Amino acid sequence: MTAKLSLFASGNGSNFEAIQQAIVEKRLDAYIAVLVTDQPDCYAVERARKHNIDIFAFSAKTYSSKETYETEIVKLLKDKGVELIVLAGYMRIVGNVLMETFPDRIINIHPSLLPAFPGLHAINQAYQYGVKVFGITIHHVDAGIDTGKIIEQDAFRIEGGETIEEVEEKIHQLEHKRYPETIQKIIHTTLCKKK
Ligand code: GAR
Numbered sequence: 326m327t328a329k330l331s332l333f334a335s336g337n338g339s340n341f342e343a344i345q346q347a348i349v350e351k352r353l354d355a356y357i358a359v360l361v362t363d364q365p366d367c368y369a370v371e372r373a374r375k376h377n378i379d380i381f382a383f384s385a386k387t388y389s390s391k392e393t394y395e396t397e398i399v400k401l402l403k404d405k406g407v408e409l410i411v412l413a414g415y416m417r418i419v420g421n422v423l424m425e426t427f428p429d430r431i432i433n434i435h436p437s438l439l440p441a442f443p444g445l446h447a448i449n450q451a452y453q454y455g456v457k458v459f460g461i462t463i464h465h466v467d468a469g470i471d472t473g474k475i476i477e478q479d480a481f482r483i484e485g486g487e488t489i490e491e492v493e494e495k496i497h498q499l500e501h502k503r504y505p506e507t508i509q510k511i512i513h514t515t516l517c518k519k520k
Contacts, residue, residue, distance in 0.1 A: 338369025347505035395422035443471035
């Protein structure tokens, strides 16, 4: 099966790119039906344009509420037959409208070993704390910030003396490898069964 995905991003979009790359290289049986972003000028939008992927860019402050813009997103995703929402650096809390329409079908990636260091600047938080084992978490999305049942984690140990930039680079490499692999697993387990 070829699963229809919607990627949600707010920034650089390197995870979006890694997922698209995995699709092109046939490591991932999927298709990105639309990139949704709350930051119309972010680099993820440039990347989507380059790959001719549809974009829905919105500015939250032009809507009266989260429910209003999520209702518009839901209509679009339904029209496109989206089966799985993949948050990739989407820096907004997902609300009830999306969650009730796509129960268990929204996943997120976070650059720490949750439940440690949720929220913003997780890598910096962990680095300042002096942790020796860094990692990433892929999880289901619920109403909290970086909470929700864990699907996959991966980690590495630092020797000491690494700069934060070196740690960040390693974390992003891990994300770019594990996110497409995990989505592929979900497609061939959960999504296939529910079809
Ligand atoms: C990634 O490191 C992702 O784990 C993090 O944002 C970055 C997005 O990078 N997400 C969170 O912190 C979620 N709380 P990207 O735009 O280059 O994919």
